[in-house]
Amino acid sequence: MEKLVFATGNMNKLREIKEILSGINLEIVSMKEAGVDIDIVEDGDTFEANALIKARAVSKACGAMAVADDSGLVVDALGGEPGVYSARYMGEDTSYDIKNQAIIDRLEGVPDEERTARFVCAAALVFPDGREYVFKEAMEGRIGYEIAGENGFGYDPIFYLPEYGKTSAEISPEEKNAISHRGKAMREMAEFLRGNQI
Ligand code: IMP
Numbered sequence: 001m002e003k004l005v006f007a008t009g010n011m012n013k014l015r016e017i018k019e020i021l022s023g024i025n026l027e028i029v030s031m032k033e034a035g036v037d038i039d040i041v042e043d044g045d046t047f048e049a050n051a052l053i054k055a056r057a058v059s060k061a062c063g064a065m066a067v068a069d070d071s072g073l074v075v076d077a078l079g080g081e082p083g084v085y086s087a088r089y090m091g092e093d094t095s096y097d098i099k100n101q102a103i104i105d106r107l108e109g110v111p112d113e114e115r116t117a118r119f120v121c122a123a124a125l126v127f128p129d130g131r132e133y134v135f136k137e138a139m140e141g142r143i144g145y146e147i148a149g150e151n152g153f154g155y156d157p158i159f160y161l162p163e164y165g166k167t168s169a170e171i172s173p174e175e176k177n178a179i180s181h182r183g184k185a186m187r188e189m190a191e192f193l194r195g196n197q198i
Contacts, residue, residue: 001027005034007058007068016177017067020186024193026065036061042084047072048134050084051124059126067189071121071182073155075103075143077110086155100147100158107143115142117159119168121181123189133192137184141168152176 004026006017011030018028031037040057044050047070054068072086082089082103090099107115118138125133144160149169156169156176168176177183 001025003027003029003034003062003064005029005031005036005058005062005064005066007031007040007054007066013069013182016182017186020183020190021193024190026193031058034058034062034064042070044070045084047084047120047122048124048136051122051134052126052132055124055126056132059128063128065128066126067123068126069121069123069182069185071119073117073119073159074138075107075117077107077114077116077143078103096154096157097147100155103143103155103158104145104147112142115144115160117141117143119155119159119181121185123182123185125189125192133189135185135188135192137181137188139168139179139181139184 006014006028008014009031014030021028036058038057038061040054042050042053044053050070051068055066058068059066072083074080074083090102118140120136120138122134122136142160142162144158144167147157149157149167151171151173152169157167159168161168164171
């Protein structure tokens, strides 16, 4: 069975992608399982660029198909920040309680209709023969006025979903998977893999 290497060290993401790609005739393995131990500098200025940088590097290192994703929060009232810097915003080691409160504070006085934001995910698929595909999806919402919810991670506690009346940290993991940027991008990639002779 052909190998597909997922460029992540995050076991939750690996489990998620295995579920989404189940039934496809591919053996999904982590970088570690594929014996890939490289440092990748994500210096692209878009989600697509960073996802491609990671997937290309891994595909080249192991000569197999590779998938990588890059994601983040885009806040319109902050000119798109934190964007591709979402993980690094205010420093990688700063807690999300602090980062989330800082974003709420920066939006002080901004009315509901201007608090629009989205989580974006680009999933890149790179083949050893050089073919490259990117699947990009978003989940739309608004920045809330307070931190709320224990599920999810990162910026979920301030990401308010008007149609649920809750943040993405207050809905269940299954509900979030069904509508999330990452879930949608990965399912699109799964459909592509299912529908194409690879
Ligand atoms: P990466 O794609 O693993 O590099 O993640 C980028 C960063 O974006 C994460 O560290 C989070 O700060 C943020 N992020 C991406 N997706 C989500 C999400 O679904 N919920 C909350 N934060 C997210």
